[in-house]
Amino acid sequence: MADDTAQSSDLGLSRRRLLGTLAGAGTAGLAGCGATEPADDGDTTPVPDDEAQTLAERFAPTLYFDRYERWFPTDPRPYESERDGETVVDGFDALEGYTSAMQESETPPDPAVFYNVVGYADSPLSVVQYWFYSAFDQFTTNFHWHDWEVLHVFVDTDSGEPQLFVASSHSRRVPNNEFLDPDPETVPRILAELGSHSSALSLNESEDRFDRLPTGSGLADITNSALEGVEDLADLPVAYGLPRDEGARLPYVVPELDGAPLYEHPDLPSLGERDLVGEAVTVRSFDALSSPPTDLPARETAIRFRHADRDGGESDDVPYELTPTSEVEGIAAFTGPQLSFEFAVPKIAEDAIAGHITTTSPPWTQERYENPAADITDPGHRQALADRYDAVGDPSPVNTVLASVRETVTNDDAPEGEGLTTEESTVESAVLLESDPEAVPTFRGTAVLRDVPAGDHRLTVNRAGTAPHSEQVSVGDEGPTTAGVDGEIPVVAREDAVKLAVDPSEADSELTDLAVDDDFAGRLYDAPLSGPDAVYLHRGGAFTTEVRDSDSEVGAFRVNPGDESSVRVENPGTGKAVLARYLADVSEETRAQIASAAGRETDETETTDEAREATATETTATATDGSGSGGSGDGAAGGDDGTTDGGSGATDGGTATDDGRPDPGPVRGLTRALAAITDQARRAAERAEAGDRGNADAALDALADRLVRAQDRLAAARDGLPPGLARATENRLAQADERAQQARDAQKL
Numbered sequence: 249m250a251d252d253t254a255q256s257s258d259l260g261l262s263r264r265r266l267l268g269t270l271a272g273a274g275t276a277g278l279a280g281c282g283a284t285e286p287a288d289d290g291d292t293t294p295v296p297d298d299e300a301q302t303l304a305e306r307f308a309p310t311l312y313f314d315r316y317e318r319w320f321p322t323d324p325r326p327y328e329s330e331r332d333g334e335t336v337v338d339g340f341d342a343l344e345g346y347t348s349a350m351q352e353s354e355t356p357p358d359p360a361v362f363y364n365v366v367g368y369a370d371s372p373l374s375v376v377q378y379w380f381y382s383a384f385d386q387f388t389t390n391f392h393w394h395d396w397e398v399l400h401v402f403v404d405t406d407s408g409e410p411q412l413f414v415a416s417s418h419s420r421r422v423p424n425n426e427f428l429d430p431d432p433e434t435v436p437r438i439l440a441e442l443g444s445h446s447s448a449l450s451l452n453e454s455e456d457r458f459d460r461l462p463t464g465s466g467l468a469d470i471t472n473s474a475l476e477g478v479e480d481l482a483d484l485p486v487a488y489g490l491p492r493d494e495g496a497r498l499p500y501v502v503p504e505l506d507g508a509p510l511y512e513h514p515d516l517p518s519l520g521e522r523d524l525v526g527e528a529v530t531v532r533s534f535d536a537l538s539s540p541p542t543d544l545p546a547r548e549t550a551i552r553f554r555h556a557d558r559d560g561g562e563s564d565d566v567p568y569e570l571t572p573t574s575e576v577e578g579i580a581a582f583t584g585p586q587l588s589f590e591f592a593v594p595k596i597a598e599d600a601i602a603g604h605i606t607t608t609s610p611p612w613t614q615e616r617y618e619n620p621a622a623d624i625t626d627p628g629h630r631q632a633l634a635d636r637y638d639a640v641g642d643p644s645p646v647n648t649v650l651a652s653v654r655e656t657v658t659n660d661d662a663p664e665g666e667g668l669t670t671e672e673s674t675v676e677s678a679v680l681l682e683s684d685p686e687a688v689p690t691f692r693g694t695a696v697l698r699d700v701p702a703g704d705h706r707l708t709v710n711r712a713g714t715a716p717h718s719e720q721v722s723v724g725d726e727g728p729t730t731a732g733v734d735g736e737i738p739v740v741a742r743e744d745a746v747k748l749a750v751d752p753s754e755a756d757s758e759l760t761d762l763a764v765d766d767d768f769a770g771r772l773y774d775a776p777l778s779g780p781d782a783v784y785l786h787r788g789g790a791f792t793t794e795v796r797d798s799d800s801e802v803g804a805f806r807v808n809p810g811d812e813s814s815v816r817v818e819n820p821g822t823g824k825a826v827l828a829r830y831l832a833d834v835s836e837e838t839r840a841q842i843a844s845a846a847g848r849e850t851d852e853t854e855t856t857d858e859a860r861e862a863t864a865t866e867t868t869a870t871a872t873d874g875s876g877s878g879g880s881g882d883g884a885a886g887g888d889d890g891t892t893d894g895g896s897g898a899t900d901g902g903t904a905t906d907d908g909r910p911d912p913g914p915v916r917g918l919t920r921a922l923a924a925i926t927d928q929a930r931r932a933a934e935r936a937e938a939g940d941r942g943n944a945d946a947a948l949d950a951l952a953d954r955l956v957r958a959q960d961r962l963a964a965a966r967d968g969l970p971p972g973l974a975r976a977t978e979n980r981l982a983q984a985d986e987r988a989q990q991a992r993d994a995q996k997l
Contacts, residue, residue, distance in 0.1 A: 290639030315550035316526030339393030339584025368639035387444035393584030417488035537713030667768030823996030
């Protein structure tokens with residue numbers, strides 16, 4: 249796309265290390281992850297024509313195109329027209345004319361590459377720019393009329409040696425593919441991404457394949473780094489690369505205008521569906537799929553462009569002519585109406601935003617046309633040139649947002665429908681800041697958005713077959729900002745998605761944040777809450793929803809979605825009573841599941857009886873409720889889980905009976921302990937709701953003791969429980985312990 253506007257099993261650890269390290273690193277050390285602002289780069293002037301042509305011919309790249317590609321580098325001048333006294337290239341004219349010419353010749357019409365060569369004043373550093381024009385850009389998200397891509401070759405004219413290759417990658421929020429100190433004899437090769445024409449470098453022996461990492465004795469195709477001085481991150485250079493060459497999949501979408509497929513427009517009679525990116529890699533829309541596609545073909549080269557005067561090559565290569573950009577600088581604009589692609593945004597009432605640029609600006613109006621160093625995105629590369637040439641300024645770090653997009657799936661270690669985990673996905677996503685008109689694609693599941701203004705932004709993730717994700721991100725001026733939870737954003741296939749909705753206006757305090765934990769996956773969502781909002785969860789999970797308010801008070805709610813398409817936290821609140829109600833819910837849920845697994849189906853009466861038995865040795869509450877002393881009736885004295893009556897079997901060990909069912913002794917001891925927690929939590933909630941802080945706190949203190957005892961009972965009963973249920977109980981008790989502490993600390997009743 250125009251800049252102005254392996255494989256997966258090996259990716260996870262590196263990506264997590266990358267995000268974790270970057271999150272704690274100062275921006276000054278960041279390479280490949282922070283955009284750079286030119287620090288007083290020198291002025292440039294055009295290089296004399298003969299010298300410019302010689303340099304352009306020497307480094308003229310060879311271009312490789314995907315077998316499904318439709319929009320090849322061409323000359324825009326056949327599609328010029330006059331408008332208001334200016335020369336323009338209209339999108340309809342270019343697309344219709346190019347399509348018609350392609351159909352007539354069955355070969356790319358008017359193959360062309362344009363060049364511009366500038367030299368920095370009082371410096372031996374010159375730069376050859378190769379500009380590639382395409383009539384249309386049909387990427388997975390950001391399609392638009394016209395497209396200009398560029399390759400910069402920085403050359404020392406004293407030594408004649410190339411210093412740096414910079415190949416453009418999508419919008420300028422995406423780190424470019426760069427290579428420092430290439431072999432002087434190397435002819436650059438460009439692997440053009442299907443539809444978008446984002447340029448990946450190919451410099452090693454694998455001509456038509458992109459290698460982010462060294463392969464055997466071969467070099468990697470980029471020298472971008474992740475973090476200077478962090479050796480264990482050198483295996484994941486941060487550059488866009490070429491995802492379809494790295495094991496990932498990118499589904500493409502049919503471009504639309506005014507709600508209809510572009511090929512149905514009356515001003516494009518030659519354009520048919522067959523003239524767009526190939527059907528094998530195209531989906532009708534992201535939300536038309538119930539799950540991410542798994543059958544998209546990998547990249548495969550079909551056409552190669554080669555400079556017409558370069559020796560070698562194959563007989564079926566497409567020769568292109570080199571033309572100075574000065575011959576097309578008379579074109580004032582590349583025009584076209586807004587194309588539509590809506591980003592879904594999860595809210596209580598689903599919303600959508602358009603995320604597209606209309607067209608591209610001419611190269612000669614862009615800053616990097618006169619100052620190519622402005623397009624260096626790796627600070628390490630810029631620093632290397634700044635050390636060699638006074639004309640290049642030192643890098644100045646700017647704000648970057650980072651996130652790893654992962655797939656949420658059920659956890660095999662959890663009871664069915666009771667726990668999740670996350671894993672890498674081989675389908676890339678599109679990430680959009682609502683403050684920006686252009687979406688950014690992920691590479692190897694990682695989103696890097698460069699040069700983001702400080703302040704609050706809403707970040708939205710869309711992916712084919714996946715429910716949308718959206719969250720508010722606060723970007724500061726110190727170091728990179730990680731979105732999601734510790735830099736990870738879990739997304740859910742549409743077929744498994746349940747919408748969790750929260751409306752802070754229903755609360756009795758000013759809610760500021762929303763978080764969601766799964767019993768097994770841990771925290772999946774944590775973001776500011778400024779109005780009615782929603783997050784999509786996997787229906788196979790068991791969740792704790794947390795809200796926080798402006799007084800730093802906390803509330804928690806149990807959510808078990810099951811088969812519902814949406815769930816809602818009614819009247820979300822914070823404080824002791826809310827947290828105590830949560831503790832009662834999660835302990836009773838767990839007790840009932842354990843009783844069921846043991847073949848001891850119980851009703852509410854039996855549950856109440858167990859709770860009474862568990863607290864039989866306590867002093868009656870009526871004797872202390874009004875004492876103001878903290879209430880011994882809420883204490884932990886005596887056999888609160890049945891351990892003193894000889895009937896719990898807590899010391900018998902967690903064995904099974906002859907018929908394979910859990911031994912009722914230790915299991916009953918565990919269910920009694922959980923019943924006692926439920927009873928105590930409800931008592932704490934009732935007293936907090938009644939305004940009785942002293943007895944509410946006393947009940948919570950007793951509850952904390954019972955949580956410890958429940959963990960002991962779990963250890964005794966563990967071997968007699970289904971493994972998944974034992975792990976779920978352990979995880980829930982840990983969650984309950986945290987919430988009990990929050991309840992004790994809460995100032996709000």
